[in-house]
Amino acid sequence: MRWSNFFIPTLREDPADAEVASHRLLVRAGYIRQLTAGVYSLLPLAQRVRLKVIQIIREEMNRIGGQEFLLPAIHPAEIWKESGRWDVMGDNMFRLRDRKGTDMALGMTHEEVFTSIARNSINSYRQLPQVWYQIQTKFRDEARPKSGLLRVREFTMKDAYSFDVDFEGLDKSFQDHYDAYCRIFTRCGLKYTAVEASSGAMGGTKSTEFMVRTNAGEDNIVFCEKCGYAANVEKATSQLATLDDRGGPTGVEEFPTPGVRTIEDLTSFPGGASADRQIKTLVYILDDNVALVLLRGDHELNETKLMDASGAINVRAARPEEISEALGASAGSLGAVGVTATSHPKIGRIIADEALSARRNMTTGANKDDHHIRGVDVDRDIKVDKWASLRSVKAGEACVNCGGVLEVFRAVEAGHIFKLGTKYSDSMGAKVLTPDGQEVPIVMGSYGIGVERVMSAAIELYNDEAGISWPPSIAPFHVVLTVVNTKDQQLVETSERVYEDLCRAGLDVLLDDRDERAGVKFNDADLIGIPYRVTFGKKVKEGKAELFTRATRASEDLEIGSVVHAIRARLEEAISKNSRSKDD
RNA sequence: CGGGGCGUAGCACAGCCUGGUAGUGCGCUCGGUUUGGGACCGAGAGGUCGUUGGUUCGAAUCCAAUCGCCCCGACCA
Numbered sequence: 001m002r003w004s005n006f007f008i009p010t011l012r013e014d015p016a017d018a019e020v021a022s023h024r025l026l027v028r029a030g031y032i033r034q035l036t037a038g039v040y041s042l043l044p045l046a047q048r049v050r051l052k053v054i055q056i057i058r059e060e061m062n063r064i065g066g067q068e069f070l071l072p073a074i075h076p077a078e079i080w081k082e083s084g085r086w087d088v089m090g091d092n093m094f095r096l097r098d099r100k101g102t103d104m105a106l107g108m109t110h111e112e113v114f115t116s117i118a119r120n121s122i123n124s125y126r127q128l129p130q131v132w133y134q135i136q137t138k139f140r141d142e143a144r145p146k147s148g149l150l151r152v153r154e155f156t157m158k159d160a161y162s163f164d165v166d167f168e169g170l171d172k173s174f175q176d177h178y179d180a181y182c183r184i185f186t187r188c189g190l191k192y193t194a195v196e197a198s199s200g201a202m203g204g205t206k207s208t209e210f211m212v213r214t215n216a217g218e219d220n221i222v223f224c225e226k227c228g229y230a231a232n233v234e235k236a237t238s239q240l241a242t243l244d245d246r247g248g249p250t251g252v253e254e255f256p257t258p259g260v261r262t263i264e265d266l267t268s269f270p271g272g273a274s275a276d277r278q279i280k281t282l283v284y285i286l287d288d289n290v291a292l293v294l295l296r297g298d299h300e301l302n303e304t305k306l307m308d309a310s311g312a313i314n315v316r317a318a319r320p321e322e323i324s325e326a327l328g329a330s331a332g333s334l335g336a337v338g339v340t341a342t343s344h345p346k347i348g349r350i351i352a353d354e355a356l357s358a359r360r361n362m363t364t365g366a367n368k369d370d371h372h373i374r375g376v377d378v379d380r381d382i383k384v385d386k387w388a389s390l391r392s393v394k395a396g397e398a399c400v401n402c403g404g405v406l407e408v409f410r411a412v413e414a415g416h417i418f419k420l421g422t423k424y425s426d427s428m429g430a431k432v433l434t435p436d437g438q439e440v441p442i443v444m445g446s447y448g449i450g451v452e453r454v455m456s457a458a459i460e461l462y463n464d465e466a467g468i469s470w471p472p473s474i475a476p477f478h479v480v481l482t483v484v485n486t487k488d489q490q491l492v493e494t495s496e497r498v499y500e501d502l503c504r505a506g507l508d509v510l511l512d513d514r515d516e517r518a519g520v521k522f523n524d525a526d527l528i529g530i531p532y533r534v535t536f537g538k539k540v541k542e543g544k545a546e547l548f549t550r551a552t553r554a555s556e557d558l559e560i561g562s563v564v565h566a567i568r569a570r571l572e573e574a575i576s577k578n579s580r581s582k583d584d
Numbered sequence: 585c586g587g588g589g590c591g592u593a594g595c596a597c598a599g600c601c602u603g604g605u606a607g608u609g610c611g612c613u614c615g616g617u618u619u620g621g622g623a624c625c626g627a628g629a630g631g632u633c634g635u636u637g638g639u640u641c642g643a644a645u646c647c648a649a650u651c652g653c654c655c656c657g658a659c660c661a
Contacts (some may be wrong), residue, residue: 446661
């Protein structure tokens with residue numbers, strides 16, 4: 001490819017509305033242009049990267065027996081109503097009507113469509129297992145698209161679905177995908193962490209996210225350096241030191257606390273209690289039902305955990321008037337002591353964080369403004385309907401597995417794999433006969449990778465002052481040839497010859513034949529991030545060209561005749577280093 | 585959906601407060617000089633000032649509504 005004739009609209013200045021590095025560089029280096037919020041056009045450079053990522057994904061999916069499909073983006077509402085997700089997906093689903101007035105949707109994921117195929121055409125255990133996948137456009141009407149390609153409303157996803165007779169089969173399919181994902185991200189040059197995750201609206205029993213550590217990410221990951229424990233804060237747990245609850249009154253004791261509104265206030269109030277000896281009582285609306293959510297005073301609620309624990313789809317904090325209507329007091333004096341279905345008919349249920357289990361001598365609100373209760377024995381005095389892990393783990397706490405010190409970092413979710421179980425096969429009636437003639441629901445898994453997210457994450461990982469520095473495996477071109485002066489015939493002819501040789505060797509080569517000054521070309525090459533640059537300049541007279549490595553910014557002279565060999569050797573080393581996985 | 589910011593040439597911005605019909609840098613075109621890290625000189629092209637309505641003799645500027653984009657939060661497979 002000749003630069004003079006290839007569309008690379010680089011900008012000399014940073015775009016004003018891009019915050020994160022990948023967004024800023026994708027726009028500035030001429031990879032993408034925004035059409036509207038969360039919707040981007042991929043320009044030729046970006047499309048080349050996208051296709052390389054896709055190719056790696058395809059090879060690894062095929063390697064585990066995946067069969068590539070291509071499913072529609074337009075779905076009838078009917079199948080989403082069958083699975084129950086027509087309502088669950090809410091405003092995040094793009095909806096439309098056809099000319100007959102039938103409700104339709106743009107696909108945000110494809111469990112329903114794949115399951116509908118499976119239920120019609122798979123009847124016997126003999127046809128299983130199956131691994132089906134596609135690489136296709138997904139539509140999600142995000143409330144807040146942001147950060148360039150990191151959070152968008154239209155994007156390419158590789159989504160795969162496994163179908164097995166039983167859970168043992170699912171375990172194997174899940175593991176196959178886990179291994180394939182490790183190979184995919186490694187080959188794409190990404191450093192990643194596989195973490196335990198919440199399954200959210202996908203449902204199912206277990207899920208693992210593949211996270212790329214970067215501050216541009218929106219997820220918080222809890223990580224133990226010592227044993228390798230890693231989990232999304234939406235899922236993570238930690239060990240807490242046991243507190244000594246001895247002493248205090250023998251029974252509950254109400255006392256006046258004028259002016260006390262917060263946990264903090266009560267810690268300094270005479271006769272009050274430290275935060276870890278208080279019960280924080282939150283009022284939440286879980287799918288239109290009022291619930292009390294209890295946590296230790298110094299702990300913070302993680303709403304995803306609350307959703308998982310309660311099974312609720314819509315979760316929000318109650319408004320002040322809803323709180324006083326339900327409990328007869330305002331925030332600051334709330335408590336769950338003595339709250340039952342008869343005493344407080346508005347309260348649907350009480351969900352408590354495990355850290356409160358068996359605690360005694362606790363202090364909490366009295367459901368009477370300006371009054372609290374002390375001497376609370378949680379097991380004795382509070383009728384808890386459900387115990388669950390509800391709090392957000394914080395950095396510095398002890399690892400659940402080994403007691404090591406946990407750290408918390410930000411990350412981008414590049415992939416997510418789920419053990420779905422029979423959620424969709426049950427609701428949509430996808431069943432097979434087992435060898436002994438029993439009819440059982442197919443056991444499913446689903447597995448997704450955001451292709452443009454992989455690209456963005458790579459940029460977040462590999463960029464510097466001068467621009468992008470692509471991992472060679474997904475770079476739009478392996479090498480750029482820079483002709484320092486296009487008026488110098490010797491330089492032009494030499495570079496043309498090397499260009500032909502490199503192309504013949506099967507490399508992706510960009511020949512910068514533009515009539516620009518050398519500085520412009522060097523800066524553009526650095527900006528768009530091509531891993532290797534060969535410069536044809538002064539030393540061509542001595543039969544030499546200069547090889548510049550983008551990642552290290554190191555230069556060396558090469559005999560012109562050895563350029564092809566040198567580039568090939570370096571690429572092979574760089575790419576094979578990444579394709580080695582732990583089980584190879 | 586709540587809070588904040590911003591819409592003026594392809595990009596980055598000034599002009600708005602104090603109304604008089606639009607400017608700077610980069611980029612672009614042409615000519616010339618240059619040629620190893622974003623050259624220089626000269627001559628040009630390019631703008632419904634987001635949109636609609638209002639005030640006014642006159643609106644980029646004042647008022648109102650509306651649309652859009654970015655950031656924070658809520659939300660999010």
